[in-house]
Amino acid sequence: MKKRVDRHSPAFNAHECSCGNPGIGHRVLLEGRAGTKVASSFCEPSAHAVEQAQIPAGNFLMGDASGEGNHADGERPLHQVKLEAFHIDVTSVTNADFAKFVTSSGYRTEAETFGYSLVFHLEYHGPARDVVGRANGAPWWLGIRQADWAHPGGRNTSIAGLEDHPVVHVSWNDAQAYCSWSGRRLPTEAEWEFAARGGLEGRRYPWGDEAVDAGGWRANIWQGRFPERNTLDDGYQNTAPVRSFHPNGYGLWQMVGNVWEWCNDWFDPTYYSVSQTSSPEGPSVGTLRVLRGGSYLCHASYCNRYRNSARSGSTPDSSTGNCGFRTVSSTNDRFWAQRTRSSA
Numbered sequence: 341m342k343k344r345v346d347r348h349s350p351a352f353n354a355h356e357c358s359c360g361n362p363g364i365g366h367r368v369l370l371e372g373r374a375g376t377k378v379a380s381s382f383c384e385p386s387a388h389a390v391e392q393a394q395i396p397a398g399n400f401l402m403g404d405a406s407g408e409g410n411h412a413d414g415e416r417p418l419h420q421v422k423l424e425a426f427h428i429d430v431t432s433v434t435n436a437d438f439a440k441f442v443t444s445s446g447y448r449t450e451a452e453t454f455g456y457s458l459v460f461h462l463e464y465h466g467p468a469r470d471v472v473g474r475a476n477g478a479p480w481w482l483g484i485r486q487a488d489w490a491h492p493g494g495r496n497t498s499i500a501g502l503e504d505h506p507v508v509h510v511s512w513n514d515a516q517a518y519c520s521w522s523g524r525r526l527p528t529e530a531e532w533e534f535a536a537r538g539g540l541e542g543r544r545y546p547w548g549d550e551a552v553d554a555g556g557w558r559a560n561i562w563q564g565r566f567p568e569r570n571t572l573d574d575g576y577q578n579t580a581p582v583r584s585f586h587p588n589g590y591g592l593w594q595m596v597g598n599v600w601e602w603c604n605d606w607f608d609p610t611y612y613s614v615s616q617t618s619s620p621e622g623p624s625v626g627t628l629r630v631l632r633g634g635s636y637l638c639h640a641s642y643c644n645r646y647r648n649s650a651r652s653g654s655t656p657d658s659s660t661g662n663c664g665f666r667t668v669s670s671t672n673d674r675f676w677a678q679r680t681r682s683s684a
């Protein structure tokens with residue numbers, strides 16, 4: 341398939357989370373689609389090894405109650421949401437988990453099909469000839485040839501020693517493929533936020549309102565001068581093992597920080613004004629899929645998105661070194677499976 345880098349794509353410039361993800365959808369730079377499809381029928385529930393926690397049914401106020409949200413992201417209006425009970429992975433899916441999926445299914449990720457993925461500049465130590473481009477408006481993101489989930493820093497790198505780190509360089513479509521294989525699904529945006537809050541109401545972070553560095557670091561974000569110098573006060577320049585820091589009230593690890601997490605919904609900053617109250621599933625159409633939680637590149641002064649209510653999005657075929665996912669399951673999943681099949 342012919343690929344074309346167009347640094348001036350309007351869609352690429354439309355929305356930039358300067359640290360968290362390199363604007364919206366680097367794959368919009370490409371012509372066509374990867375054509376990577378995965379059968380929606382294969383399912384090996386026992387193969388999904390990530391421990392899950394039960395989230396009780398309940399009501400909550402979704403959105404930014406503290407007033408420090410990013411206006412353009414649409415974290416407001418605050419609105420009441422009611423959810424059924426569900427189960428969610430206590431950690432994001434790890435490299436070891438994803439390796440099992442690939443070994444079992446033979447699945448090929450979109451980064452592998454496209455031939456490159458986006459790597460943060462401080463994480464790249466390979467030859468200049470493998471740099472296919474820089475993200476417009478976020479030049480610290482490099483398109484690196486042969487960067488993918490198993491080679492997160494490009495060719496000659498591997499995930500050896502990173503087995504318990506979150507898988508990265510996975511697109512929304514890749515995450516859906518994993519879900520099809522494992523008999524799970526991605527959380528709705530509302531489920532993700534409810535779970536992240538850990539039973540606390542109207543707080544900024546999964547642990548409450550205390551600053552992220554109060555009494556020791558509580559999440560893996562960026563310290564220092566972005567994007568040149570990371571002082572590593574929290575101990576991690578890149579991803580941290582998934583069970584680092586402390587879990588929230590529901591036993592969930594690193595809902596904020598470490599890696600962005602794909603949600604099932606289309607992303608629309610105006611959606612909260614029209615969201616239904618009961619089990620909202622996001623807009624019916626869109627071009628970007630929701631990302632939540634921020635990453636190891638977030639910084640209070642730069643991309644304050646390591647908060648419960650912070651939102652971002654990217655095209656479903658985009659992949660970067662700071663985006664992963666976790667899965668959910670619920671008693672309504674027969675409905676989800678039917679819907680997935682009918683939309684395939």
Ligand SMILES: [Ca+2]
Pocket residue numbers: 560561562563572574575576577578636
């Ligand atoms: Ca860090």
Ligand SMILES: [Ca+2]
Pocket residue numbers: 594595596597598599600601632633634
């Ligand atoms: Ca996270």
